[in-house]
Amino acid sequence: MAHGPAKGIGRWxxxxxxxxxxxxxxxxxxxxxxxxxxFAMVIRAELFQPGMQIIKPEFFNQMTTMHGLVxxxxxxxxxxxxxxxxxxxxxxxxxxxALPRMNNLSFWILPxxxxxxxxxxxxxxxxxxxxxxxxxxxxxxxxxPTVNYFIFGVHLMGASSIMxxxxxxxxxxxxRAPGMTLMKMPMFVWTWLITAFLLIAVMPVxxxxxxxxxxxxxxxxxxxxAAGGGDPVLFQHVFWFFGHPEVYIIILPAFGxxxxxxxxxxxKPLFGYSSMVYATxxxxxxxxxxxxxxxxxxxMPIGGELYFMYATMLIAVPTAAKxxxxxxxxxxxxLTFETxxxxxxxxxxxxxxxxxxxxxxxxxxxxxQYHDTxxxxxxxxxxxxxxxxxSSTAAVxxxxxKWTGKMYNETMGKVQFWIGFIGFNVTFFPQHFIGLAGMPRxxxxxxxxxxxxxxxxxxxxxxxxxxxxxxxxxxxxxIRSGKPVSEPKTWDGAEGLEWTLPTPAPYHTFTTPPAVK
Amino acid sequence: MENNIPKSSxxxxxxxxxxxxxxMFVFAVFLMPPLYYALCDLTGIGGKTAxxxxxxxxxxxxxxxxxxxxxxxxxxxxxxDFSPRVTEVVVHPGEAKAVTxxxxxxxxxxxxxxxxxxxxxx
Numbered sequence: 001m002a003h004g005p006a007k008g009i010g011r012w013x014x015x016x017x018x019x020x021x022x023x024x025x026x027x028x029x030x031x032x033x034x035x036x037x038x039f040a041m042v043i044r045a046e047l048f049q050p051g052m053q054i055i056k057p058e059f060f061n062q063m064t065t066m067h068g069l070v071x072x073x074x075x076x077x078x079x080x081x082x083x084x085x086x087x088x089x090x091x092x093x094x095x096x097x098a099l100p101r102m103n104n105l106s107f108w109i110l111p112x113x114x115x116x117x118x119x120x121x122x123x124x125x126x127x128x129x130x131x132x133x134x135x136x137x138x139x140x141x142x143x144x145p146t147v148n149y150f151i152f153g154v155h156l157m158g159a160s161s162i163m164x165x166x167x168x169x170x171x172x173x174x175x176r177a178p179g180m181t182l183m184k185m186p187m188f189v190w191t192w193l194i195t196a197f198l199l200i201a202v203m204p205v206x207x208x209x210x211x212x213x214x215x216x217x218x219x220x221x222x223x224x225x226a227a228g229g230g231d232p233v234l235f236q237h238v239f240w241f242f243g244h245p246e247v248y249i250i251i252l253p254a255f256g257x258x259x260x261x262x263x264x265x266x267x268k269p270l271f272g273y274s275s276m277v278y279a280t281x282x283x284x285x286x287x288x289x290x291x292x293x294x295x296x297x298x299x300m301p302i303g304g305e306l307y308f309m310y311a312t313m314l315i316a317v318p319t320a321a322k323x324x325x326x327x328x329x330x331x332x333x334x335l336t337f338e339t340x341x342x343x344x345x346x347x348x349x350x351x352x353x354x355x356x357x358x359x360x361x362x363x364x365x366x367x368x369q370y371h372d373t374x375x376x377x378x379x380x381x382x383x384x385x386x387x388x389x390x391s392s393t394a395a396v397x398x399x400x401x402k403w404t405g406k407m408y409n410e411t412m413g414k415v416q417f418w419i420g421f422i423g424f425n426v427t428f429f430p431q432h433f434i435g436l437a438g439m440p441r442x443x444x445x446x447x448x449x450x451x452x453x454x455x456x457x458x459x460x461x462x463x464x465x466x467x468x469x470x471x472x473x474x475x476x477x478x479i480r481s482g483k484p485v486s487e488p489k490t491w492d493g494a495e496g497l498e499w500t501l502p503t504p505a506p507y508h509t510f511t512t513p514p515a516v517k
Numbered sequence: 518m519e520n521n522i523p524k525s526s527x528x529x530x531x532x533x534x535x536x537x538x539x540x541m542f543v544f545a546v547f548l549m550p551p552l553y554y555a556l557c558d559l560t561g562i563g564g565k566t567a568x569x570x571x572x573x574x575x576x577x578x579x580x581x582x583x584x585x586x587x588x589x590x591x592x593x594x595x596x597x598d599f600s601p602r603v604t605e606v607v608v609h610p611g612e613a614k615a616v617t618x619x620x621x622x623x624x625x626x627x628x629x630x631x632x633x634x635x636x637x638x639x
Contacts, residue, residue, distance in 0.1 A: 162538050170530040175522055200538050208545025223550060234553050240544060300562070443598045 004507050006208045013108075016100030017507065019345035019403075021107050025082025028110060028398070030472070032074030033389075035118070037465055039067035044461035048455050050446055058442035061129035062121065068132025069150075072250070073157045074114050078383065079392045080253040081164050084192045086403065088168060090498040090505065093177025093514045098170035106163035112154035120146035131442060133243065136235035140216045147217060151210045158207040167205075172196075177497070179516035183274065186496050191256030194284045197446045198245045198252075201288075204309035206242040209235065230321075231299050248287040251383060252280060254391035255322060258344050260496070261398050262326050265341035266333025267493035269322050272325040279318035279325075295477035296367045305364040312362035316355065323352055337492075339413030343394030346421055347386060354382030356433070371453075372442070375435025381428045393420075393471060400475065401490040405504030406482030412474050420467035426460025452505045540634065577611040596624045 005011050005020065006255060015021060042063050046054050055063070086104065089096055096104045120127040125144035130135065139147060172193045176185070185193075210224040222228025224235045255276075263270045270276065293312040325386075326348050337345070357379040361367050370376060401407050430453040435441075439450045446454065489499045497516075501509050538604035554635050585608065598621040 095522075099531065114604075166531060166534045166538070169534055170527050173530055174527050200534055201541055204538050204540075204542035205545040211542075211546055212550075230550075231553070231557075236552055237553060238549055241549070273589050308528070323538075457527075 006264050007085045014104070016096070016104050017503065018089050018097045018100070018103065019102050019507065021097075022082045022084075022086030023403075024107050025078045025085060025110075026418055028107070029075050029078035029082060032070050032078065032114060034472075035054070035467055036067050036070035036075050036469065039063045039070065040461060041465050042195055043067060044458040046444055047446070048458040049455065050448055050451050052445060054114070055444070056446040058126065058129060061131075061442070062127040064442055065131055065134075066118070066121070069117065069128070070114070071384070072132065072246070073154075074110075076250050076388045076392070077161065077407045078110060080195075080250075080388075081161075082393050083253065083257070083399075083501070084164075084168055086191060086500060087399065089175070090501060090509055091189050091496055092172065092175065092180055093497050093516065094171060094175035094509050097514075098169050100174055102163050103167050106160045106167065107471050109156050113153045113160065114154070116149050117153035117220065120144075121147075121265075122151050133239060134213075135239070136213065136216070138231045140213050140224055141375050143217065146389050148214070151214050151349040154210045155207055160201045161199050161203045165199040168192055168196040168198070177510070179512040183277065184516060186256075187259035187270065187276055188253065188256035191259075193254040195249050195252045196425050198246045198249050198284055198287065202242040202245045202249075205238060206246075206398050208321055209238045209242065218395035220308060221355075223313045233295075236298060239286075242292045243294065244291040245287040246285075247380075247383070248283055252284070253292055254388050255280065255349070257391045257395040257398075258326060258347050260494075261340045261344040261394055262329050262348075264398070264491050264494040265328045265338060265344070268324070268329055269495070271328035271331075272321070275321055276325055279321045282318040283315060284321065287317070290315065293304075293364075296364045296430045298373050307440065309362055309364040313359060316359055319355055323348060323355075336495075338397075338410060339408070339417055340364065340394045342414065342417045342421075343390050343397065344416070345392065347390045350382055350386030350390070350424070355385060357382065370435065372440055373435040374431040374439045374441055377433035378428050378435055380432070383390075385428070386426060396475065398491070399498075400478055401485050402498060402501075402503055402505055404482065405483045405484055405486065406478050407490070408474055408482055412470070412477075415472045416467055416474055420464055423460050423462075423464030423467050426461070427457050427464055428455075430457045467478050575611045577609050579609050581610055582607055583610060587622075589618075597622055 005017065006014070010025060012020065015024075022208075023162065042055065043060065046052070046060055085097065088094075090502060094253075099300055118127075122294070123146050125146050128144065128147060128150045130138035130143060130147075133151075139274055172185070172189055173333060212221070215221040216225055216230075224229035224230050224232050226232060259270055290312045292304065296308070300308075330345075335341070342362050357375065361370055361379055397408060397413055434446075434450045434453045437450065439446050486503055488501060491499075492504065497510075497514060498505070500514065509512045584605065586605050587603070589600050590600055591597070598619065600619050602617045602619055606614055606616060
């Protein structure tokens with residue numbers, strides 16, 4: 001049993017070790033993050049000035065589509081699956097994931113999926129150009145021929161996510177250390193358990209949506225084709241039945257990460273643990289019954305609009321419970337602001353801004369004005385970037401010493417945070433203004449009155465992009481030449497089973513389960 | 518793994534969750550479309566077309582009149598003149614009437630002046 005990792009490159013191909021697979025997921029997601037970020041830089045470079053300067057409108061559409069797909073499915077989701085692989089066994093006192101071989105498979109089909117998806121950029125007809133939401137008939141009747149590669153790629157991603165979720169649920173439900181009841185589980189494990197159930201419920205629906213597209217395009221069915229008796233609006237219902245829970249799939253593990261970091265640097269236990277658990281579960285439940293707030297303009301009757309409006313606003317209640325719990329955890333704590341804590345505090349502030357704009361967008365009569373403007377773009381980047389990306393960055397800084405046995409450079413970490421924080425806000429805050437002023441999203445050009453704010457926004461985007469390269473530099477220098485640390489607890493306020501393990505965490509941990517009081 | 522991890526219960530969880538995932542796929546492809554159409558029929562929700570669309574000849578409704586006004590606003594920094602020749606017409610619904618607009622390029626350039634980077638078709 002006491003053997004280390006296999007030698008050579010084969011270690012990474014054939015590994016069934018949860019830490020190796022977690023590492024693979026994290027590096028893969030970072031590679032995808034840089035690629036999706038590069039697409040974003042192309043978008044912002046084109047929007048730096050009005051008129052067409054760098055790329056053609058058709059390619060601009062491919063960039064917005066690929067940016068969305070790569071960031072959602074390639075960067076954010078695998079980053080959190082990577083964190084789950086690393087941390088869940090260590091946090092519940094299990095020796096590994098429940099299904100290690102399936103774990104290997106669910107990682108390795110991801111690079112295949114994204115090779116297929118990005119290969120379309122070099123094919124005749126170009127990459128998918130119908131937006132990451134791929135509404136029919138843009139993605140069926142009027143799609144480029146490469147749409148079939150896109151569909152196959154989405155099938156593979158879905159299979160990967162479903163296998164990953166099955167693995168996480170099987171691990172959490174069966175392999176907890178003796179004495180760790182469900183209500184003693186760390187918040188990250190709780191949020192991931194709920195997220196995994198969401199994934200199992202909705203990833204097959206996404207697979208169903210693209211399968212129906214595939215049938216419509218290649219086999220003459222008419223699921224979404226009005227001329228054949230189908231209905232394009234059905235596509236939007238199916239897509240958002242997946243798509244709305246998907247946004248909570250992205251954000252719930254982020255909530256879990258923040259629920260570890262804030263108590264650690266406040267040197268206080270998490271305020272309202274059980275309310276956190278119930279709030280997470282309520283958000284997950286509500287996410288299934290609000291999907292049509294993305295579709296206020298498809299021509300729903302007033303009753304439907306009212307129902308989806310009020311149901312959506314209801315989500316603010318459990319979310320606010322979480323935000324108040326984090327604030328209460330900090331209240332009168334012995335706060336210190338190391339890099340993970342800076343990211344966590346920024347998360348709470350910026351995510352709350354994104355939440356408020358979410359409530360504005362939930363108001364159906366107001367949404368008629370905001371729909372498909374940059375206001376929406378600003379809203380979902382405040383929750384996706386400042387929510388998911390900030391928290392996964394925080395998680396890397398927080399657990400990196402435990403993973404590698406090396407401490408990152410605190411000054412460099414803070415510099416990276418502040419450049420990223422300023423860059424992010426300069427990029428996305430002005431998009432609220434131009435959105436309210438009426439600039440539509442997904443266009444390669446804009447009216448002249450939006451010029452100034454777009455230039456500022458693009459400048460911020462380049463700053464934010466630079467901050468990510470600095471993050472890569474920080475992580476690599478930590479691994480190669482960081483100051484070695486060996487005490488089990490890197491952070492004096494951190495609690496949890498992972499901090500009882502030696503630093504760096506050995507290849508095999510908890511081969512005999514710890515006792516949990 | 519010598520510690521007592523219940524292999525059979527992991528298998529049971531795996532089986533249940535796989536059935537759940539396959540069930541959701543079946544739900545999406547085979548149940549959601551008929552359910553959607555049934556709900557649309559029942560409540561009249563949704564954009565489903567009801568029967569064939571047929572073209573109809575438009576008739577001019579002489580019982581009503583509509584006043585249409587044409588306004589143009591020129592940005593002071595724009596090197597052009599633009600205004601309607603007729604500022605107001607009165608028409609019946611369904612009736613077609615032609616109006617003309619006046620546009621003048623005050624620069625000597627044919628197209629592509631730097632301060633008006635883009636022309637819009639209205």
